[in-house]
Amino acid sequence: xxLRLFSIQDMLRFILTRVSLVIPTFIGxxxxxxxxxxxVPGDPIETMAGERGIDVARHEQLKKDFGLxxxxxxxxxxxxxRVLHGDLGKSIVTRESVLTEFxxxxxxxVELAICAIIFALLLGIPAGIVAAVRRNSxxxxxxxxxxxxxxxxxxxxxxxxxILVFSVQIGWTPVSGRIDVLYYVxxxxxFLLIDTLFTEDExxxxxxxxxxxxxxxxxxxxxxxxxxxxxxxxMLEVLGEDYIRTAKAKGLSRFxxxxxxxxxxxLIPVVTVIGLQVGVLFTGAILTETIFSWPGIGKWLxxxxxxxxxxxxxxGLLLVGAIVMSVNLIVDLxxxxxxxxxxxxx
Amino acid sequence: xxxxxxxNLSVEFPTQGGIMxxxxxxxLKLDEGEVLGVVGESGSGKSVTMLALxxxxxxxxxxxxxxxxxxxxxxxxxxxxxxxxxxGKDVAMIFQEPTTSLxxxxxxxxxLTETLxxxxxxxxxxxxxRAIELLEQVGxxxxxxxxxxxxHQLSGGMNQRVMIAMAIACNPKLLxxxxxxxxxxxxxxxxxxxxxxxxxxxxxxxxxxxxxxxGVVAETAQRVMVMYAGQIMEERSATDLFASPQHPYxxxxxxxxxxxxxxxxxxxxxxxxxxxxxxxxxxLFSPRCAYATEHSRNVRPxxxxxxxGKVRCHYPLGDPNRDAAMKADHPLGTxxxx
Ligand SMILES: Nc1ncnc2c1ncn2[C@@H]1O[C@H](COP(=O)(O)OP(=O)(O)OP(=O)(O)O)[C@@H](O)[C@H]1O
Ligand code: SF4
Ligand SMILES: [Mg+2]
Numbered sequence: 001x002x003l004r005l006f007s008i009q010d011m012l013r014f015i016l017t018r019v020s021l022v023i024p025t026f027i028g029x030x031x032x033x034x035x036x037x038x039x040v041p042g043d044p045i046e047t048m049a050g051e052r053g054i055d056v057a058r059h060e061q062l063k064k065d066f067g068l069x070x071x072x073x074x075x076x077x078x079x080x081x082r083v084l085h086g087d088l089g090k091s092i093v094t095r096e097s098v099l100t101e102f103x104x105x106x107x108x109x110v111e112l113a114i115c116a117i118i119f120a121l122l123l124g125i126p127a128g129i130v131a132a133v134r135r136n137s138x139x140x141x142x143x144x145x146x147x148x149x150x151x152x153x154x155x156x157x158x159x160x161x162x163i164l165v166f167s168v169q170i171g172w173t174p175v176s177g178r179i180d181v182l183y184y185v186x187x188x189x190x191f192l193l194i195d196t197l198f199t200e201d202e203x204x205x206x207x208x209x210x211x212x213x214x215x216x217x218x219x220x221x222x223x224x225x226x227x228x229x230x231x232x233x234x235m236l237e238v239l240g241e242d243y244i245r246t247a248k249a250k251g252l253s254r255f256x257x258x259x260x261x262x263x264x265x266x267l268i269p270v271v272t273v274i275g276l277q278v279g280v281l282f283t284g285a286i287l288t289e290t291i292f293s294w295p296g297i298g299k300w301l302x303x304x305x306x307x308x309x310x311x312x313x314x315x316g317l318l319l320v321g322a323i324v325m326s327v328n329l330i331v332d333l334x335x336x337x338x339x340x341x342x343x344x345x346x
Numbered sequence: 347x348x349x350x351x352x353x354n355l356s357v358e359f360p361t362q363g364g365i366m367x368x369x370x371x372x373x374l375k376l377d378e379g380e381v382l383g384v385v386g387e388s389g390s391g392k393s394v395t396m397l398a399l400x401x402x403x404x405x406x407x408x409x410x411x412x413x414x415x416x417x418x419x420x421x422x423x424x425x426x427x428x429x430x431x432x433x434g435k436d437v438a439m440i441f442q443e444p445t446t447s448l449x450x451x452x453x454x455x456x457x458l459t460e461t462l463x464x465x466x467x468x469x470x471x472x473x474x475x476r477a478i479e480l481l482e483q484v485g486x487x488x489x490x491x492x493x494x495x496x497x498h499q500l501s502g503g504m505n506q507r508v509m510i511a512m513a514i515a516c517n518p519k520l521l522x523x524x525x526x527x528x529x530x531x532x533x534x535x536x537x538x539x540x541x542x543x544x545x546x547x548x549x550x551x552x553x554x555x556x557x558x559x560x561g562v563v564a565e566t567a568q569r570v571m572v573m574y575a576g577q578i579m580e581e582r583s584a585t586d587l588f589a590s591p592q593h594p595y596x597x598x599x600x601x602x603x604x605x606x607x608x609x610x611x612x613x614x615x616x617x618x619x620x621x622x623x624x625x626x627x628x629x630l631f632s633p634r635c636a637y638a639t640e641h642s643r644n645v646r647p648x649x650x651x652x653x654x655g656k657v658r659c660h661y662p663l664g665d666p667n668r669d670a671a672m673k674a675d676h677p678l679g680t681x682x683x684x
Contacts, residue, residue, distance in 0.1 A: 240404075241446065242441060242443055242446040242447040243446065243447055243448055243449040243450070245397075245402060245441070245447070246441065246447045246448065246449070246509075246512075247449065248400075248402055248433075249400055249402060249433060249434055249438070249439045250433070250434035250460065250461050250464070250512070251430040251431065251432070251433040251434030251435060251461075251464065251465065252430070252434070252460070252464065253430065261449055261452075264449075264451045264452070265449070265450065265451050268451075338451070339451070340450060340451060340496040340498070341450055341496075341498050
């Protein structure tokens with residue numbers, strides 16, 4: 001009976017296989033980002049000139065300066081070459097390096113995404129567990145009904161409803177932004193919830209928290225619905241397994257049987273789903289940030305589209321793609337960690 | 347006083363097609379240190395009977411009983427909490443599929459010490475020491491290193507040994523083994539049976555051995571209960587049962603044993619166990635019984651005391667007046683068996 005243990009080699013082989021998949025994905029992203037934005041009529045120079053317009057000769061000159069006069073395929077070639085050298089270019093609008101802009105805006109998006117996923121996990125996993133344990137009860141039907149609604153709720157509409165009710169009507173939460181303009185917070189980590197703790201003023205922290213509530217709910221709703229449904233179905237399957245009968249036959253408490261023996265197994269598929277939510281979160285962040293004027297990556301990318309800021313869009317999408325893929329890789333590795341069968345049999 | 351007393355136990359499962367009676371009016375007594383074999387074809391309610399005793403009938407199954415007592419304690423009036431203190435400690439159970447019966451996400455050591463810590467209140471270290479002892483007792487080599495193994499790293503036979511170690515961890519007075527060898531290789535089957543019998547003798551533990559293999563019963567049991575479609579058909583000492591079965595179903599099961607059948611071929615009983623829709627009005631075995639009469643088709647026989655045991659048949663095989671009684675009741679035998 002060979003006893004196979006989790007070896008470094010297995011792990012390396014696994015990572016290498018996964019990383020080799022990254023290359024075609026990247027080529028896909030660069031192609032998409034590059035050509036799609038150019039399908040949109042207009043160019044950055046026209047947008048910058050705005051309603052005043054610009055004379056043809058100056059337009060041509062500027063196009064030449066930005067290298068936009070060359071054939072598309074040549075432009076793409078230059079672009080890929082620069083990317084390979086680690087140069088994502090500069091924003092046509094702000095003349096700031098894309099990477100620098102990304103770095104300064106990224107923490108805002110991450111903070112929002114983390115809050116959203118925590119919100120989704122904190123509500124979704126318990127709701128899914130209880131729904132599975134009390135299957136076909138009113139609670140179960142209620143949770144599944146609400147989660148179906150939540151899943152199909154358009155973010156834009158949902159965000160506006162929440163703003164109308166809680167910000168405008170009741171006035172509990174601020175309408176937009178990350179923090180009240182009264183406060184200036186020195187960026188240390190870039191996460192306002194943490195940075196405000198360094199200031200002596202607790203009002204700053206509360207303000208940051210208050211600004212996070214609605215965007216968190218809006219962005220977290222879809223993952224919440226997905227996680228609740230996934231937890232429920234995984235849990236239902238696991239609860240019928242032989243080892244759950246064994247756990248009960250040992251005389252363990254209901255809480256231990258469900259919360260430890262069943263949940264541990266049910267979490268395996270749920271973790272995968274959580275990993276997939278990273279992509280969903282970024283997509284959702286684009287809309288959520290736009291609704292709440294949240295100064296993050298999503299809003300930045302949307303503005304780049306309106307301004308035809310090609311480098312920002314190309315670079316931004318590439319970076320987002322890289323992050324989504326890395327997180328998925330990490331999740332896959334965690335999957336191996338929490339599932340001993342995968343860990344040993346790969 | 348008997349260790350285990352079950353009176354008029356019934357288990358029902360509501361299904362879409364109606365109420366499925368998986369266990370029908372089963373009564374049973376078991377003494378300390380006694381080995382009871384429970385036999386019957388698939389679906390005869392062997393497992394469900396014992397799961398009901400363990401309090402493990404899954405939702406939405408319903409358990410009814412006039413009496414359910416273990417070691418002088420009434421299981422029916424007990425709170426769930428009280429009952430959990432007994433299950434896994436004084437009554438333990440092992441199952442047919444050892445590998446899926448162990449949790450794939452936890453090590454053998456974790457699953458073994460969990461029971462010890464819960465019922466014996468041992469600390470981590472003591473539980474670990476005891477776990478190693480237990481693994482050695484059930485014949486697992488290099489026990490200490492196995493503690494950190496996961497179930498999928500061990501063979502089926504090894505996992506069943508682990509299950510047995512878990513079951514005997516708190517010195518149960520009763521061990522229920524539900525087809526403990528069915529899923530294993532033939533050579534391993536014998537080893538596991540040996541192990542169970544050795545442990546039973548050493549600890550004078552009562553043992554219920556569920557199986558559909560008459561050969562296993564012959565080797566292990568002192569007393570045998572034959573179940574069919576949720577009912578007890580016959581119950582008596584193993585010696586008597588093998589020497590002279592009283593119920594036609596028992597006789598049919600025995601003739602299905604390879605060494606008893608003629609021409610070396612395995613005899614099978616024609617027909618299938620009745621399901622939800624074709625449950626006969628009279629004797630449940632009548633559609634398949636070679637001796638069925640008009641009377642047994644219409645009137646369900648009671649389980650009655652007979653020849654030192656119990657039997658549920660209008661015409662037990664050892665009854666001297668059998669032929670006359672059957673003739674009077676319009677035999678259908680040849681027709682039913684064909
Ligand atoms: N959870 C359940 N829901 C509905 N019906 C069930 C359930 N569990 C068991 N049954 C039914 O109860 C009947 C008795 O099942 P049981 O498992 O006790 O049979 P068995 O004698 O142990 O058979 P086997 O030899 O196959 O293990 C079967 O017809 C089965 O379909
Ligand atoms: S009662 Fe009749 S049908 Fe039933 S087992 Fe006896 S002989 Fe067969
Ligand atoms: Mg069974």
